[in-house]
Amino acid sequence: MKRxxxxxxxxLGALFMSACSSAATRGTSWPGLAVDANNAYLANGQYxxxxxxxxxxxxxxxxxxxxxxxxxxxxxPDGQLIVGSIGTDQGLYSLIPATGQQxxxxxxxxxxxIATPLATNDTLFAxxxxxxxxxxxxxxxxxxxxxxxxxxxxGAPVTDGKLIFLTSLDHFLYAIDPQSQKIVWKTDLGGSAxxxxxxxxxxxxxxxxxxxxxxxxxxxxNGAIRWTANTNAWVWSDPSINASNVFVADINGQVYSLxxxxxxxxxxxxxxDGPITGSPLLTTDGAVVATESGxxxxxxxxxxxxxxxxxxxxxxxxxxxxxxxxxxxxxxxQYLLYAVNEKDGSMLPWxxxxx
Amino acid sequence: xxxxxxxxxNPFTNVLLWIYNLIGHNFGxxxxxxxxxxxxxxxxxxxxxxxGARVMQDLQNDKEWLDIQKKYAKDREKLxxxxxxxxxxxxxxxxxxxxxxxxQFPIIIGLYQSVTRALAATPLTLLQLARSIxxxxxxxxxxxxNSHFLWMDLGRPEGLPFPGGLTIPFLPYGFPTLAIIVALTxxxxxxxxxxxxxxxxxxxxxxxSMMSIYMPLFLGWLVLNYASGxxxxxxxxxxxxxxxxxxxxxxxWRNLLPGGGKPAPSNVKNR
Numbered sequence: 001m002k003r004x005x006x007x008x009x010x011x012l013g014a015l016f017m018s019a020c021s022s023a024a025t026r027g028t029s030w031p032g033l034a035v036d037a038n039n040a041y042l043a044n045g046q047y048x049x050x051x052x053x054x055x056x057x058x059x060x061x062x063x064x065x066x067x068x069x070x071x072x073x074x075x076x077p078d079g080q081l082i083v084g085s086i087g088t089d090q091g092l093y094s095l096i097p098a099t100g101q102q103x104x105x106x107x108x109x110x111x112x113x114i115a116t117p118l119a120t121n122d123t124l125f126a127x128x129x130x131x132x133x134x135x136x137x138x139x140x141x142x143x144x145x146x147x148x149x150x151x152x153x154x155g156a157p158v159t160d161g162k163l164i165f166l167t168s169l170d171h172f173l174y175a176i177d178p179q180s181q182k183i184v185w186k187t188d189l190g191g192s193a194x195x196x197x198x199x200x201x202x203x204x205x206x207x208x209x210x211x212x213x214x215x216x217x218x219x220x221x222n223g224a225i226r227w228t229a230n231t232n233a234w235v236w237s238d239p240s241i242n243a244s245n246v247f248v249a250d251i252n253g254q255v256y257s258l259x260x261x262x263x264x265x266x267x268x269x270x271x272x273d274g275p276i277t278g279s280p281l282l283t284t285d286g287a288v289v290a291t292e293s294g295x296x297x298x299x300x301x302x303x304x305x306x307x308x309x310x311x312x313x314x315x316x317x318x319x320x321x322x323x324x325x326x327x328x329x330x331x332x333x334q335y336l337l338y339a340v341n342e343k344d345g346s347m348l349p350w351x352x353x354x355x
Numbered sequence: 356x357x358x359x360x361x362x363x364x365n366p367f368t369n370v371l372l373w374i375y376n377l378i379g380h381n382f383g384x385x386x387x388x389x390x391x392x393x394x395x396x397x398x399x400x401x402x403x404x405x406x407g408a409r410v411m412q413d414l415q416n417d418k419e420w421l422d423i424q425k426k427y428a429k430d431r432e433k434l435x436x437x438x439x440x441x442x443x444x445x446x447x448x449x450x451x452x453x454x455x456x457x458x459q460f461p462i463i464i465g466l467y468q469s470v471t472r473a474l475a476a477t478p479l480t481l482l483q484l485a486r487s488i489x490x491x492x493x494x495x496x497x498x499x500x501n502s503h504f505l506w507m508d509l510g511r512p513e514g515l516p517f518p519g520g521l522t523i524p525f526l527p528y529g530f531p532t533l534a535i536i537v538a539l540t541x542x543x544x545x546x547x548x549x550x551x552x553x554x555x556x557x558x559x560x561x562x563x564s565m566m567s568i569y570m571p572l573f574l575g576w577l578v579l580n581y582a583s584g585x586x587x588x589x590x591x592x593x594x595x596x597x598x599x600x601x602x603x604x605x606x607x608w609r610n611l612l613p614g615g616g617k618p619a620p621s622n623v624k625n626r
Binding site: 066151169190191194210212236251275316 | 478479480481482494495499511
């Protein structure tokens with residue numbers, strides 16, 4: 001009896017410990033999602049899936065030993081699918097989108113891949129959790145150069161064609177010259193930044209949110225802050241921008257429509273039903289946001305709700321558009337991928353369950 | 356958020372982060388100090404547990420107790436009655452060593468969970484951490500945590516690179532120095548604090564012996580696979596455990612010798 005009690009005690013402890021430690025060390029997180037003309041690409045745990053947009057069936061799935069995929073895949077201009085792993089393999093993989101076959105793998109980083117890389121014509125700029133930005137030859141994955149920044153890099157870089165702009169958990173937004181491989185300027189964001197900056201259409205202004213509960217407009221040429229807007233909580237998501245406004249959401253669940261010229265919020269108290277980590281998806285009618293409560297909301301240009309659809313689970317991944325569809329990748333829902341109609345929120349008959 | 360988070364996990368996480376902030380953003384040192392703090396708070400419980408265990412252990416070697424076991428070996432009901440009589444006559448509570456352990460258990464689990472939560476290594480875990488931090492703690496100023504301590508990244512399993520870039524499939528992080536240290540200190544703690552028994556039928560002694568083998572292996576396996584911040588906690592906790600036993604005069608150094616294990620002098624009298 002005593003032995004049984006002891007064994008039960010140890011097993012109970014193991015259960016508690018195992019259940020609660022896996023997230024921190026094995027790398028569970030929310031899914032990554034991207035699309036091209038034919039397929040949706042879903043990075044979810046052990047697998048990267050290609051899902052046919054026409055009927056929601058699986059085109060292929062990809063996995064590697066010790067791999068775990070959560071960062072949003074990237075479809076490059078030359079037709080590769082790049083996805084990084086947060087498993088112990090620490091690999092950055094290039095796949096052929098049509099077949100899922102591996103083209104190359106880069107294993108030279110010291111840590112896992114959480115950020116989505118940036119692809120230019122011939123170079124892939126890949127930020128890693130080890131605090132370094134890796135520049136790779138896009139055709140082969142060959143390492144060209146590495147720039148050590150220091151703290152984990154979780155946001156995808158953007159470029160104006162000359163400089164690479166990159167956020168870091170170290171509280172700074174960096175501008176990097178890929179020619180000299182040097183930091184041109186850096187600006188303090190008052191808190192970590194896990195999302196990407198958004199670059200205005202004319203390439204002069206960067207908009208970025210931070211855990212300091214602020215959104216910044218920053219001069220892309222020199223890093224000077226043009227304006228700052230306060231939010232109620234951390235801004236995790238990348239801002240989405242149109243010609244006149246900057247749309248962001250915070251992890252308390254409030255959505256903001258900021259005047260791009262001065263940061264004035266024109267949506268007062270627009271808060272759907274839960275925290276928002278994914279970027280608002282801009283549509284012709286306004287914006288679509290997905291909440292941790294498992295719901296999707298379409299808001300018009302004044303922030304008024306047009307429709308809402310309950311998906312289930314928890315939604316952290318930003319909604320992705322494909323034609324008139326909005327794709328949703330929830331965590332812990334019945335299915336891995338859902339498609340809803342952008343106009344009315346009605347769900348398509350297909351859902352992808354990974355099989 | 357559930358009651359466990361409110362009562363145990365969130366307070367523990369915030370104290371840990373408060374210490375981290377106080378000592379200049381060294382997470383390894385914060386884990387060590389936090390473990391010392393928790394061990395200090397639970398010191399009376401540990402002492403009570405040890406005392407209760409010692410009384411029960413002494414009873415296992417008591418002549419009257421052994422006689423009862425022999426006499427009523429085939430009559431379980433009578434044996435139970437006689438055992439209860441001995442407990443009552445000597446004022447022994449057979450659960451005296453269990454209750455403190457039960458109280459400590461959630462504290463240990465909470466301590467462990469707070470270490471892993473604070474080491475948020477992915478977006479989802481960082482979001483969970485953000486919600487755990489009290490508003491007055493200035494979470495934006497604390498994050499990202501500096502998880503580097505000595506040669507380790509406390510958010511990842513520890514391992515030193517094998518020479519010549521050698522890779523071993525079941526040791527993906529390299530040579531597991533900390534897992535070995537944890538297993539060794541756990542073994543030492545268990546061995547040094549085991550009360551010896553001269554009774555060959557002593558079930559408690561048999562269990563202790565089993566524990567001295569399985570616990571180091573179990574904790575070593577945990578450290579092999581999980582964040583090395585956890586290993587820092589285990590090592591600190593083991594060393595403090597040995598220290599506490601030594602302070603109370605309970606460490607039995609003879610257990611380390613081959614074939615050692617003669618009873619250590621006991622100053623605990625049956626009540």
